[in-house]
Structures are given as C-alpha cells and as structure tokens.
C-alpha cells in the first residue's frame with residue numbers, strides 16, 4: 344500500500360506537485376497518468392525518499408521511505424533503466440546491489456530467470472538494448488522481493504514486443520498481490536495495463552477512478568443519428584438543450600448528427616414523439632480522450648489552461664527527460680538516512 348497525503352513540492356516558482364492525496368492498493372496495477380510535466384516523476388521520487396516534500400507525506404507500508412527498516416525488501420522501483428555501470432555484467436551488477444542490501448547471492452540468479460536474462464547474465468550491461476536494460480532494472484527492483492513496486496514510464500522507447508512483455512509482467516506482479524504503481528503519459532497504454540487510474544494535471548489530482556469507469560464515461564456520452572429529416576431533428580434536439588454537431592455530408596459519407604451527453608433511448612423516444620424518421624441511431628464508444636475531457640473540464644479550467652492544451656500534452660509529449668539523480672532506492676543502502684533526510 345502506498346499512501347500520499349497532501350503531498351506538495353515546490354521548485355522555486357514552480358509548483359510541481361500541489362496538495363496531492365491518493366492511495367495505491369495491492370492486487371492491481373494502478374496507472375499514474377498525466378501529461379509530461381504533470382508531476383508524476385516528482386511524486387514518485389518523493390515516495391521513494393529521493394526528494395524531500397515541501398509539505399505533506401508519502402508512506403509506503405505505513406512509513407516514510409527513510410524509516411523503512413529494509414527499503415529494498417519493502418519497495419522496488421524502476422526509474423531509469425540505463426542506470427548501470429556499463430562495464431559490469433548484468434549478474435555482477437545485481438550481485439553488488441544484493442550485497443549492499445544484505446540480500447543473499449542466490450536471489451540474483453532467481454531474478455535473472457524471472458526477467459528472462461539468464462542467458463546474457465555474463466554480458467556487459469553497457470551493451471544491452473533498451474528492452475534488456477529495462478529487464479535488468481526490473482530484476483534489480485525485484486531483488487528484495489518487495490510488496491510495493493513503482494515504475495516510471497517503463498515502456499518509453501520500447502518496441503511493441505517489449506511493451507507487451509512489460510505490461511504482462513506488471514500485471515503478474517499485481518496478481519501476486521503486490522502494490523504496483525506505473526506512470527505514463529499515454530492514456531491508451533494505461534487503458535490496457537491498469538485497472539485503476541490516478542490522473543494528475545499540473546501537480547493536482549484530477550481523477551482517482553477505475554479504468555472501467557473511465558472508459559464507460561466515454562462510451563455513454565456520444566450518440567450518432569441519421570435521418571432524412573435532419574434539420575427537424577436538429578431543431579428538436581437543440582430545443583432540448585442538447586449539444587449537437589453535424590458530421591459527414593461528403594459524397595462518401597451521408598450527413599449525420601453527433602449528440603453529446605445523451606442516450607440512444609432518449610433520442611429514439613424524442614424522435615418518435617415528433618414523428619421524425621430515423622435511419623440510424625447508434626451509441627458511439629467515445630475515445631479515452633473524450634472521457635478525459637469530460638472528466639477534467641472543470642479542473643483544467645481551474646488551472647487556467649484549456650482541456651485541448653492539456654490533451655495536447657498527452658498526444659505530442661516529447662521523450663521523457665532523465666531523472667536527476669538517477670539513483671534507485673537502496674543505492675547505496677540507507678542513503679537517505681546518511682543524507683540526513
């Protein structure tokens with residue numbers, strides 16, 4: 344279990360994380376979703392004791408990271424997969440990590456097998472592809488067999504095969520009863536990976552909801568309707584206060600109306616009462632972006648930005664910048680304590 348309460352981080356004039364509260368429960372993958380710069384990495388770094396909050400607390404298994412007796416046995420994290428000594432082999436990298444955390448050597452070969460790196464365990468990690476580096480990072484996160492796992496944009500830059508592998512791996516870890524928090528700026532990826540979503544924008548909580556609910560909101564909202572009496576239908580619907588948009592009307596596509604925030608039942612009955620003939624009446628599965636827009640309208644305005652601008656961040660987000668410092672928890676052991684945090 345991860346519990347974040349009133350978490351706030353200010354970097355000079357930038358409020359990176361703003362009074363954020365949420366819980367991450369065991370047994371399912373929780374997606375931590377937000378556009379680039381929303382504050383996901385900062386939040387994760389505070390949870391992992393790598394950054395000190397300006398206000399608020401982040402607890403893992405009921406304690407701040409710095410108070411954990413065995414950090415690596417409690418929480419594992421994959422922040423930056425390229426954080427390895429390039430001349431070390433995968434096995435010696437993990438052995439060094441295990442030794443400095445009081446974890447028996449035998450666990451190293453177990454985790455190498457878990458992530459499918461046994462055959463290349465003796466090879467220098469510096470020559471690994473991004474996908475292999477991600478697996479090595481995962482092996483490191485799993486060394487202490489922790490119940491809580493955090494992954495920051497784990498599929499960034501991976502090929503489709505690597506993405507599916509990581510996704511299934513995270514789901515398996517959750518199915519074993521672990522608490523899994525995974526950040527992403529991609530709605531579509533999270534819809535496939537996570538069961539629960541914590542959505543943030545500009546450092547603030549926007550939604551804390553199941554993926555199913557999130558998707559349902561999208562599918563409920565839009566109805567497409569065609570009629571030979573399109574103008575009469577449009578007047579009828581707008582008189583009811585509904586938002587109506589005309590679509591199509593090209594040689595390939597007959598004109599239709601898209602009605603927001605209504606149902607096929609309501610529109611069918613209205614049309615029947617007015618004697619309007621319908622040629623098509625279909626509930627449309629809205630995109631996740633539609634659901635996001637619906638869900639965030641007010642909060643987005645609160646931040647003084649348009650929903651479209653925020654969504655633009657989801658669609659055209661540039662590659663993630665590396666985290667600073669690039670140090671996973673437990674490296675070196677009790678480093679947070681030594682730093683006096």
Ligand SMILES: Nc1ncnc2c1ncn2[C@@H]1O[C@H](COP(=O)(O)OP(=O)(O)OP(=O)(O)O)[C@@H](O)[C@H]1O
Nearest residue numbers: 354357359378379380381382383384385386663664
């Ligand atoms: N060390 C730092 N010093 C100053 N500003 C920072 C620092 N780290 C993050 N920020 C700022 O805090 C805000 C949140 O950044 P953060 O990296 O947490 O967002 P994010 O959601 O993880 O996005 P990304 O996916 O791009 O990493 C941004 O405006 C960023 O520029």
